[in-house]
Amino acid sequence: MSAERDILIPELLSPAGDFETLRAAIFAGADAVYFGAKNFSARKGAKNFSAEEIEEAIQFAHERNAKCYITVNTLIKDSEISECMQLIEKLYRLKVDAIIVQDFGLIYQIRKEFPNLEIHASTQTTTTSLQGAKFLKDLGVARVILARELSMLEISEIAKIIDTEIFVHGALCYSYSGQCLMSSLIGARSGNRGRCAQPCRIEYCLVNDSGILEKGHLLSMKDLCLYPVLGDVVKTKIKSLKIEGRLKSRTYVANVTRIYRKALDIIKELYLSDKKQEFEPSKSDLDDLAECFNRTFTTYNINAPVHLRKNSQIKLIKNKENTFMDSSRPNNRGLYIGRIANSKNDLYFEPIRECKENDCFVVFSSKGNITLESNDFYIRDNKVFISNNQIKSQIRENDRVFRVRCSMLEERANEIFRHSIKRYPVEV
Template sequence: MDKIELLAPSGSIEAMVAAVQNGADAVYLGGTRFSARAYASNFTDEELEKAVDYCHGYGVRVYITINTLIKDSEMDEALSYAEFLYRIGVDALIVQDLGLVSNLRRFLPDFELHASTQLSVHNGEGALWFTEKGIKRIVLARELSLEEIRHISMDLGVETEVFIHGALCISYSGQCLMSSILGGRSGNRGRCAQPCRLPYDLMDSEGKKAASAYLMSPKDITAIDMIGDIRAAGTSSLKIEGRMKKPEYVAETVRAFREELDGKSDPKHREELLQVFNREGFSDGWFKGRHGRDMMAFKNPKNAGLEIGTVLPDGTIKLRKPLSKGDGVRVGDEGQTVSRMYSGRETVESAGKGDTIKLDSSRRLPSGTLYKTLDKGLMDELSKSYENRYGRKLPVTARLKFAPGREAEISTEFDGRIFKASSRTVETAMKAPLSLDRITEAMKKTEGPYFISELVPDVFEDGFLPVSELNAMRRDLLEQLLAYRVSAAKRSVHERKVSGAARRVSHPSIPSKLVVAATIKQVKAALDAGALDIAVYPWYRGIQYVDLKSLEGLAGANPDVRFYLRASSILKGEFDMVLASARRLAESGSIKGVLTSNMGLVRALKGICPVIGDYKLNLFNSSSLDIFGDELSGGTVSEELNRSELKELKGKDALMCILYGRQELMHSEYCPVGAAVGGMTREKACNQACMRESYSLRDRMGEEFRVMTDWFCRSFIMNSKPKNILDSVSDLKFLGFSSFRIDLTLESHHEAFELVSAFLAERAFSTSDFNRGHYKRGVE
């Protein structure tokens, strides 16, 4: 296969230079708008253009993130911004918003697009769906195994990008609403508050604490020891996470992976990666399959450092690894910078393995395991690696013509073009002619990214030129080469109509009132209340939940009711089974259609039955449905839109609003129940504790979030309180909506009956403890 790309994060100018100088093939960065790392330093428009030019001078590709959801009021600005990026030569955009993708395909059809990991692409059908919509590369969800990556990349021939190092989201990216719903800071808008990094108690159904830790905080991943396996999986690009990290972090991660890719494996790579940042070590993520507690940083969500020794009760330190003045150390939560170090009574600048030392007695650390959180020597070394923005040189082979009575000339070929530079006429040497070695020496000097590594004489005769002429000729040639590489990427754009044409559905076929139920009792309550459109998810774990067999029975006993199969946003190994079930139920008439956010299922069900988009599709603007064409009957609007934003949406006859329900705050391959009390690790199967009783996560404020699980061993972290805007149905109708739904998850038969009755009658129903979602608040 072609050379695999090493892709580095650049959250600042210094980090970008660090990436380029240490051997990145491509960088990804964000501007000050529409970036999923809104709190990174990011780049102004002027800085972006300079960054693109700098990278292109080195032949490094530049990808810009516009990987947030876009409001209707922002769409024109986002398209204008994309046009600016297109003009300055950005190689590709990393995108999340489906409406933006649809508009970019129309307005800038040859601008390369990469599907962000925020789009949660995790199965082959989903990857094919995006490539058929004009996406060049898929940044795969981080939850895929090597075999799943190989299938999508090699069997299906999809260009993919895989995260190989850095922080993990514990929820599928793009499927997390926890920060948004709880604090108004949306991960889909680049402002995640990282509630997963906070401590939680795991509470059982009797209110007893089953575990207490940083239960949702994963270790960072690294694939430094499995580069060969990942290369063999057929992916096109290896991506390092870290746009919020320091330039030294970028320098180290790029350097280590560059050397591994170039066949220079070294055990020091893992240790140095651990030293620059780790959370209780590294995991290998999902590359080798399912994980449990062994991928989590239960004790410490921050940088843990590297274990280097032990602080004894008398304050002396027994070292197992070197320590130097200026290093940062900690024991537990207490840390300091080493300002003075003693070996006996002697002050020392450094100490090595096996040494016994003491630190400045005025800042004595408690006894315990000593960790080095900062290695000053390593950081200084890494800083020097990008100190000179042109320290790394690219070799150029040039040809020379040099003879008395004619102009001297040097030339080089690049990209099928010949570049030439000449001097004044070469003089006849009166005394000492210029030797070829002397000319070659002058040609190897440089201040930019290139140097003439080889000078091939086409014509060479004894003669003389001032060295200043040779220098000028060299500078001219290399400046031409640089100018060409920079300008070749620039593009022009024809005048663009700035409009977001709304998708119009001639005959919308979405229900006007849809009840989504989880348990058999809830379905029966909905039927008792007179519901005619009911959707069920038949794969939750537990005997109280609806399964496929009972769904068929309910449908057969209630022929006047339109049942819908709700399918998960995430479908991996079970995809074919779910698809076959949907096909069978549709063909038998048991279901009217399918409710899902899974792109693969949307693709596979075309022509089989109607599909309604679920709210995890993140339909955020009037263009969001355009990309689906006739693949969807309609869709549920994003849970992150407020009233004024809902008002601005066009094509409301194809859009559905949720009036009541607990949102899925997280959807995860990881299960806190399985990890904390189920004993699950990569080597050990879960004891299925969730089948015996229910569990919830309790946060520091006392809020409890039910953990629901399904037969595919994934977890759903549900909101502690249901959203309830049943009293706003008249207002939403005034705004132009005609289709609504309520979601039942934990409600009893009685509660479900009362809620469905109120929903069908279009009247308010006050529950004891609820919130109003984002209807009034919204997200930034």
């Protein structure tokens, strides 16, 4: 096995909103984790890490051969620069592997005071071109986290001149990263200051002089999932594959990391064995990704020819099936699991995947989306029967059922912890 071949498999980078999630990511196979301090992080809503927790997290990760990247990725005010640089100094002394930064002034100051500290340019810098990447490289940036809007061809060109990192899974912004001022305008909460109110997830009406043309979550994007095209992605010189989700749960991070780790290991094995065989995505793993959380998946622009993307708005109007928007709902869609059937006035569905008593379902009914919690159903003979009479009156035969919480994913996350925690025999 040559070192040159090892380099072809990108780093798997997972999110951590708190210490428990960081442990889940590393136990599940992440090569690196990214997380924020209590201040200057673009995910103010996450629990984030105190100075003591950052030190403990870095030690924990390094003992397990994982890297730590700290997000200092908000725009910095003049009145904050001194406090921010004090944080940078602490991180430098703790031997953090890199700092993720958006503010160009902060990049300049870090290079001046801590020339050996590795800087990664945040996706908030909106790097969309070869020229932008060259500019950041000249500033002393070691890695560029590219805008999500780029195609594989564009990413490959940039990867030739600088280490690149791309998002492979998670939420998408309607605006270019770092360019959205809508949250500031509507809710006085700036996304560039870590306080995005997600105005793209609320309802809007599209109107003209004649009245309302369309109503719904018109700015809500689908979720990014590059798992189906991962075999093509790793053929580029991309350095790091990033999972979005510092606000997500331990179960989400553990399972998404587990699935991408498994896929990358399979791709590496196929490559090293010299088999002329392409990576084939697992339907079971793709379903698991959907069960973790999804707003319907899209590969976005990754395979889009550049010249066609100029007409993307026309394509959106003409072919709604071939888009990266979903105006029907802004939250977790879950996984399609079956349809309501009726037998002797018993309403039930036969799930296409195994179900448990602690699962949660949503029935897509003509009267709206109806949630089934554990006390609203029971399982018998591999069928899920509706026991809540009030809910029965609102659903009809052939209504679609989606599972939005899967207890087996929680069990798998717990299993990852059980297999990874070191245990030592003691004499009692």
